[in-house]
Amino acid sequence: MERFFITKENLKILSASLKKDCDEFIAPRYEHLDDVIFGDARADERELLDYEGNSLISPRAFLLPQTEELFEIKSAKNCDFVQIEDKKKRIFYGIRPCDIKALTLMAKFFLDQPRPAREVRGEFVDEFYQQKLERSTFIALACGKRCLAKSFCHLMDAGPLAREGFDLQLIPITRGYLVEVGSKKGSQIIKQNKKLFVKASAQDEKEIKALLKNFAERVKKIDFKKLAKIMQEDKVSQEVWEDIGQRCVVCSGCITLCPTCSCFSIIDRLNGDKGVRLRYCDGCPYAGFTRMAAGNTPFPLHKDHIRRFFEHKLNIDLERYGTPSCVGCGRCIQTCPGNISIRKFIDTVIQSRYEQRILTKKSSN
């Protein structure tokens, strides 16, 4: 991988030049006092070139928006529909490694699906996701310090450094940033702004070496296969699921913030004979997610919903992508009013402690 160095001053110049070259410059900004949220910083220049922690909402919101128009309904009566295309060029700046991993998994999901043997069926590409992705550039920002208190990317093979999925990755050191090039789009940016990138000094090199060593030491992968096997064999105690089911208040915070949640529903909005068909984010915690017209609901209980959520992220996607699709960003844990923690779940299931914990709690009562 090609490496460059950029000073903090030059990064400012680079971001100013990149802004001119896109329709949306999506970067972290302070909102509501000190919440970090991604937003278009082209107009107001409030972008943070460096920040602590991660944004409250994952950058998924720009590729799979809360609501997205699928096509225009010119005449409902005649079923006359017109395509809608999104040709905006977006540059994402300051995406954390965990979210970068999430974006690569989402791209795999929406663009191609490496899946086992199938009978008669086609491949389906979601062009809405594809068109946005193709016109997007991702500049990752590795985590210098500890992220959100609840994050655990170092356990989920997702941080504190991204390995792939970015166009450029910035790794912060005292004097500036080490820049890694991850794609053609990335090297294009370097080429166009050649003057801004300089050689790292001996002191910088020393710092970089120490930092990368520190990053490597922080990574502690858990045994994903063991975890998946326990879930596959249905060996997670029923009490665990009952406990989780009781804690869920169906606020849907987890699925709204999760960078790898992709479920949606489709609905029509009509005004007279004209309107739009749009999709909006939906998710498994909702009681009606699997309900059918005649009233039958295959998964009616909260505990089944969260189980579906956990199994999808930790078991099924491991089989499909070779890595779990929980990237350890910690957003779902931070937001959950019932204190459901996927990390605690993983820890205790792997160490077969959950059952014991509940039992001890009961006996002490």
Add this chain to the structure above:
Amino acid sequence: MILLSSHAMNNAYLPKRAVIEKLIEESPDTKTFVLRLKDKADGRLKYKPGQFLMLSLAGFGEAPFTFASSPRSDGRFEVSVRGVGSLTTALHQLKEKNIVGVRGPYGNCFPLDKIRNKDILFVAGGCGIAPLRSLIQYVFKKRNDYGKIEIIYGCRTPKDRFYKQELEVWRKTPNTDVYLTVDEPDEKWGGACGVVCVLFPKIKLNPKTAFVFLCGPGAMLKFAIRDILKLGFKEKNIYASLERYMKCGIGKCGHCYVKGKYVCLDGPNFSYSQMKELGIES
């Protein structure tokens, strides 16, 4: 956002237009829509028995329906719709020559290669006869390529029975038996009463080699499969067409997801062995 009238983008969610060529009242709450693609550029809708399509009415949304007819050379296809929800109720208000949106076909088909020269048992409950009809018609086109066929069909009342004339045609075909039952008989009803399982003692097929295709409400499937297994039919030869809530039909929206499979991509037709792996009993 830029609006384009050309078809530059291959939008998987954009329906094609279909004309209602004929409407058939099957029962008090069900109509069969005979459809054909309207725009010449779209050609014929090519599908296989057991696959489904997304039928939509702008303003009311979209829902999955299994083809109720076997593929035909004239490009017509049939869908039987029971008026239970907002979309299906709105569909029932439509008249002949009206236009609906369709996209598909989606999903897998019935295992057509495996059933050649084999005996086949069809078990349908209520509107579950519709998906099976696509296969029954397909089989009856080349009736001599298949062994003995038995059709067991149960519904709530005699009035709720679909495809009444066709059932008689099938019944009169050699080497074919049709058994009917209803939950609530009226005074004219002379046939069997009760759930489909009451007709199972009439089955004369060899359970070791025969194939079974089921479709119906969850509770019916559960008990019918249990009793069929008791008769000695093989798990891998029992297929059910499953119903799930789905919004996209192309494995993206997540509604029909069960343990790593999507009913819309990997189904809707599953063998009982597969259903067990997925933890689906009905």
